[in-house]
Amino acid sequence: MESDIYSKELAHYFDMLRVSRKMTLEDLTHEIVSIRQFRRYIRGEYQMPQIVFNKLSTRLGFKPEHVLLEFENVKLAETKKMNTLHNLVVNKDFQAANLIIRDIDENFIIEQNNLIMFKFSKLLMDYYLENISPENFIDEIKILIHYDSLFEKSILSSTEVILLTSLLPTEPFREKDKVIKLLENFLNKQKTIVSGHNDRLILLCLYYVSDYYGTQGKFEDVIKFCKKGIEYCNYLRYTYLLQDFYYFSALAYYYLNKFEQYEMMLYRCYCVLNAEDNEAKQKNYYQMIEEDFNIQYEVFIKEYLENRIKKAQ
Template identity: 30%
Template sequence: MKSQDLCGYLERLRSSRNISQEIFTNGIVSLRQYRRYLSGESDIPFQVADKLSERLGVQTINLLGEIEATRFEEKRKVDKFYNSVVNNSKDDVLSMITYFENLQFIDPENKVLFLHGLSLYMLITDQDTRSVTVQKNKDLIAYPAILKRTIITLNEMVILSSILDYSDDPNDTQEISEKLKQYLENRSFVIGTGHEPIFNLVLFRLARYSGKNSLFGDVINYCTMGIERNHSHKFYYLLDYFYYYTALAYYRLGEMEKYQVTLIKCFNVLQTEGNQKKIDKFTLLINQDFNINFKEFVVSYYQNQTQE
């Protein structure tokens, strides 16, 4: 466990009990040094952590268990907040913002994801411009210095992909796409990929960027990764988009049989989920992008399959 995480939890307990920092640290450590522990400038010695825990009436060994449980719950809530932002569920977002803005985060990674999600919400609700949003997210991950690092976290990867989405600077987007591609080629350099559905969001953004730049082979590769992750981990996150973008890439490449098969898979995913708003949205997109009537295409495809 990181020293800063431990200090963050001690600070959270202190604040909830309305004890001033001066009283909390008196006779144990200087206030200036305590704040160094909180900022991560210095690691807190076990003896100091033990005395501070005792002042709060908590045994250190029990404190460590509480921290892990609280960190897990904190992550669950941040993930829920971020998903609400991405899915444009404004009422859910508003109900959570006040809670997080007054929270002393235990895990700095959770705070970073919250601030990233908040910046996207500010953009979606027209409270910030695209350029302001891009700069906020650059500041969150120390861009462009991050591009020189060998190892990054999944959250940093997600934020990089969001800059890819919103930046109008072609130098930024090209550098970021190349860097993200390197990380995908060796995922051991990315901390926290595991079973996280949010990793699919990175693949989705890369596929969309590649499509805009007519890199259809890359679109197919990124979407294939996303499809395989969904099947492997048994979730559907962005699976409809992965099939849709793959079909569109095959269509642009003139590979008509592959485009038709993949578009039918997109149809099957939409029907399985049963979200009528999403079905209507994709039907409109597909009608426009492929110059077809999607419903008639599906009926015709299955009729031909039956005849064969």
């Protein structure tokens, strides 16, 4: 299966190179392979033989080994761009996200997971901007990841998990318990997620489990899973989702009337947000925190630090 996918992506890359070299499909494939067969390679119906790969590379004017090296480099750059796009949308920096979207031709995305992430990022932005209803968002996500088949799999991809977890915050989604159980199975190592960035997937799962238990009013569980997330971030020296673990912890401690811990978590959240040079993200979190706790965040931090200094004297 993986070799079929690789061959499909490689055929797609050859087609991109053909366009960039201003060649017709006939120019590329003449006396090497039929156009019909080449299109089968692009659709992933057949694997491309090595001899065909070598001849197509030569026809384009490249050494086969150079084509392979550049193919991998292009895929890495493409993945990096999709991750950047997704992060911009999640942090609601829609202006910067739109600049990337305008620069991408969906027809020339090589890797299937990257194509899914591109479509997902656009869907998520439309959802945030209320251009589509929550119900339509859920339906489109389910189509993208073949939702009904996911729970029968023992191994999931990171892309499947990212899209699956995006359903959890949507109000009309009625199978949250089912998804949370799947995530907890992963955290307990009863299910495998294949990813080159598995550490981030663990943090993402901890984030959604913490968030879910908060909506259920199970604040001790929120604190437990957030503590794991904070410890894991510190161990890996990551700041990914760290502000969220502090933010969720602050909310949980607040509702449990543990105000000393709540204030400390809000202070640490502030430190993480201000350590990162991301004005849009900072503005978004400040707004949430000020609404949730009915405070002016900067004033709160000033008073918190003044009180710490007094206690230390």
